[in-house]
Amino acid sequence: xNRNFNEFNISILSDFYEYTMAQGYFNENMDDKITxxxxxxxxxxxxxxxxxxxxxxxxxxxxxxxxxxKEDIEYFKSLNTFDDKFLNFLENFKFECDIWSVxxxxxxxxxxxIMTVRGPAVQAQLIETxxxxxxxxxxxxxxKSSRIKRAAKGRAVMEFGARRAQGIDAxxxxxxxxxxxxxxxxxxxxxGKLFNIPVLGTMAHSWVQMFDTELDAFKAFAxxxxxxxxxxxxxxxxxxxxxxxxxxxxxxxxxxMGIRPKGIRLxxxxxxxxxxxxxxxxxxxxxxxxxxxxxxxxxxYTIRDLLHQGAQINSFGIGERLITSKTHPVFGGVYKLxxxxxxxxxxxxxxxxxxxxxxxxxxxxxxxxxYDRKQIKQKLI
Amino acid sequence: xNRNFNEFNISILSDFYEYTMAQGYFNENMDDKITxxxxxxxxxxxxxxxxxxxxxxxxxxxxxxxxxxKEDIEYFKSLNTFDDKFLNFLENFKFECDIWSVxxxxxxxxxxxIMTVRGPAVQAQLIETxxxxxxxxxxxxxxKSSRIKRAAKGRAVMEFGARRAQGIDAxxxxxxxxxxxxxxxxxxxxxGKLFNIPVLGTMAHSWVQMFDTELDAFKAFAxxxxxxxxxxxxxxxxxxxxxxxxxxxxxxxxxxMGIRPKGIRLxxxxxxxxxxxxxxxxxxxxxxxxxxxxxxxxxxYTIRDLLHQGAQINSFGIGERLITSKTHPVFGGVYKLxxxxxxxxxxxxxxxxxxxxxxxxxxxxxxxxxYDRKQIKQKLI
Numbered sequence: 001x002n003r004n005f006n007e008f009n010i011s012i013l014s015d016f017y018e019y020t021m022a023q024g025y026f027n028e029n030m031d032d033k034i035t036x037x038x039x040x041x042x043x044x045x046x047x048x049x050x051x052x053x054x055x056x057x058x059x060x061x062x063x064x065x066x067x068x069x070k071e072d073i074e075y076f077k078s079l080n081t082f083d084d085k086f087l088n089f090l091e092n093f094k095f096e097c098d099i100w101s102v103x104x105x106x107x108x109x110x111x112x113x114i115m116t117v118r119g120p121a122v123q124a125q126l127i128e129t130x131x132x133x134x135x136x137x138x139x140x141x142x143x144k145s146s147r148i149k150r151a152a153k154g155r156a157v158m159e160f161g162a163r164r165a166q167g168i169d170a171x172x173x174x175x176x177x178x179x180x181x182x183x184x185x186x187x188x189x190x191x192g193k194l195f196n197i198p199v200l201g202t203m204a205h206s207w208v209q210m211f212d213t214e215l216d217a218f219k220a221f222a223x224x225x226x227x228x229x230x231x232x233x234x235x236x237x238x239x240x241x242x243x244x245x246x247x248x249x250x251x252x253x254x255x256x257m258g259i260r261p262k263g264i265r266l267x268x269x270x271x272x273x274x275x276x277x278x279x280x281x282x283x284x285x286x287x288x289x290x291x292x293x294x295x296x297x298x299x300x301y302t303i304r305d306l307l308h309q310g311a312q313i314n315s316f317g318i319g320e321r322l323i324t325s326k327t328h329p330v331f332g333g334v335y336k337l338x339x340x341x342x343x344x345x346x347x348x349x350x351x352x353x354x355x356x357x358x359x360x361x362x363x364x365x366x367x368x369x370x371y372d373r374k375q376i377k378q379k380l381i
Numbered sequence: 382x383n384r385n386f387n388e389f390n391i392s393i394l395s396d397f398y399e400y401t402m403a404q405g406y407f408n409e410n411m412d413d414k415i416t417x418x419x420x421x422x423x424x425x426x427x428x429x430x431x432x433x434x435x436x437x438x439x440x441x442x443x444x445x446x447x448x449x450x451k452e453d454i455e456y457f458k459s460l461n462t463f464d465d466k467f468l469n470f471l472e473n474f475k476f477e478c479d480i481w482s483v484x485x486x487x488x489x490x491x492x493x494x495i496m497t498v499r500g501p502a503v504q505a506q507l508i509e510t511x512x513x514x515x516x517x518x519x520x521x522x523x524x525k526s527s528r529i530k531r532a533a534k535g536r537a538v539m540e541f542g543a544r545r546a547q548g549i550d551a552x553x554x555x556x557x558x559x560x561x562x563x564x565x566x567x568x569x570x571x572x573g574k575l576f577n578i579p580v581l582g583t584m585a586h587s588w589v590q591m592f593d594t595e596l597d598a599f600k601a602f603a604x605x606x607x608x609x610x611x612x613x614x615x616x617x618x619x620x621x622x623x624x625x626x627x628x629x630x631x632x633x634x635x636x637x638m639g640i641r642p643k644g645i646r647l648x649x650x651x652x653x654x655x656x657x658x659x660x661x662x663x664x665x666x667x668x669x670x671x672x673x674x675x676x677x678x679x680x681x682y683t684i685r686d687l688l689h690q691g692a693q694i695n696s697f698g699i700g701e702r703l704i705t706s707k708t709h710p711v712f713g714g715v716y717k718l719x720x721x722x723x724x725x726x727x728x729x730x731x732x733x734x735x736x737x738x739x740x741x742x743x744x745x746x747x748x749x750x751x752y753d754r755k756q757i758k759q760k761l762i
Contacts, residue, residue, distance in 0.1 A: 027605045079580070268734045
């Protein structure tokens, strides 16, 4: 399916109140008043010490092609809330704010402005929802991915989460954000094609079940893909059946072709124990170079545990816990008015709150990073 | 932005291994073998006693328009993994499996087949990723929404989560799933337009900050939207400033117009205490019919707590905790081969696992619901 051009217009993906406020600014002749909004967030996901910024490229693309078509205007008319002046503004909309932003993939910290939008009230307000949606989602997944990649201590990490992602964009742009943060590849073909990211994958349990025996299934796969032969060894019994059948397949199919096997994949059970046993069996059979790939609900915490237990793993396939940032599935970026211009002067604006951490830092800010030789420090001016 | 028709083709949103397996089935002349796959899940989110099924309509739409265009074929060619026979199959692809499914919005339980796909191995395998992605996401949000709506005990519940959703589809189809599960409306304009769902919303804190005083901001809003006047009262101080200014606005702007105010919204602080105080102040001023709307990181747990404390709330606006199902952000639906046909006979297939709960139930099943007068029971045959 491709989205219907007229109906699925991302330009109207916005909270309704952005439009009622915009109409209100017209009524008050404040639509052209120059405003400054900061995007920032208050706490790092997973109580970590940093986050990774992502979403700028995607957001820029959306804002640059923002427009409202006839169907959209008809829809707004049908809501009996907006006047002709406002509908006319939508019909001729062209996004004209200035945006300052930290670069895609930057390390970011709480309470610093990661993006500042300057422009007419009516425009700067209108993009709040989509700006937060894109930045919150992609920064969330980039941050989680960075944590997972670091936990793997140099081993390869693949993104395998499409089937558990929260919707189509979550899978496509989540996988993209994970790549920006250092993940090595994805199973998601659409992401691979759109962003030129390596795609990976071999077989599911259903492949093994389709044949009369596991050995038949392995041999058939090795014949079809001798150069990409990673065999999934846990459909029946990993150590009694899966690994021995994999070795037999390597011996009987690949060896005569003069091709080294890529390896095996474990997807269930005690991965530390099974990987150590499998490593020994592969080594004893002369396949020291065969890789052991593991999957099954992994994240930075389980990876750290596995490596601590001496698991023999070359590569991790990470699914739902990366693509949903399961332990912390929300990146709390906010979009707050920090100043307005009046007669050419910048007037700072503040929001006070009964929740102390919801109080904003008023004024237009510059962001400095001060580095020393040992660590990165941050300062906000 | 609208998605580029050629580039963003959802048909290739799939794990890469679905394609390698499909190519393998061609090589083994098994591509036409008739297979049965069950979709089921193992545990209810949030340790609840049920889940709500959603995603069928969306999935059907995607499968019915599934096709691979020239760009896609070129991309597959560039991967040096697929032969011409397979690429030709993709080029002429038409989805031809049979699907049995429980209806959209059904109550579902673990380990029963909620969907069964019957068709040629090469086709039934190819749709695994997208089928799970859509069903897992939309069932997750429908389930969470149903829990939240029940906790609100008949009060109105609005979906306000777009800015914290995990991507564009998460916001659009998440809001749709929440409506299917009983939520009353959404702030998401695109969802409202696409699926004819009521859209709601009034003002953000930035509206209040834009004016010299809170009272100016309220009066301006009341003049612009006298019939949809819900004032956000917590920008500075809810009880000292927000509620008194709201009442003054109702008195001075709406009363002379003969219009009753819709109400106020609280978005921070101790919502139980503030709502009780605000209720009293509104009642004393003669606005017993003014509604109190609350938002601020709510879910079924906090709603239950608030109502238990006697909070005076008419309507809940629910953001990130609904749209990401924050306490349980993954719906673990799986897609498993349960049988194949050979010479017209159905042969059951099983997957054994070192994780006992990953063992599948083989064979083709019918699903029965047995109701008695007091409760619903389930049975699987």
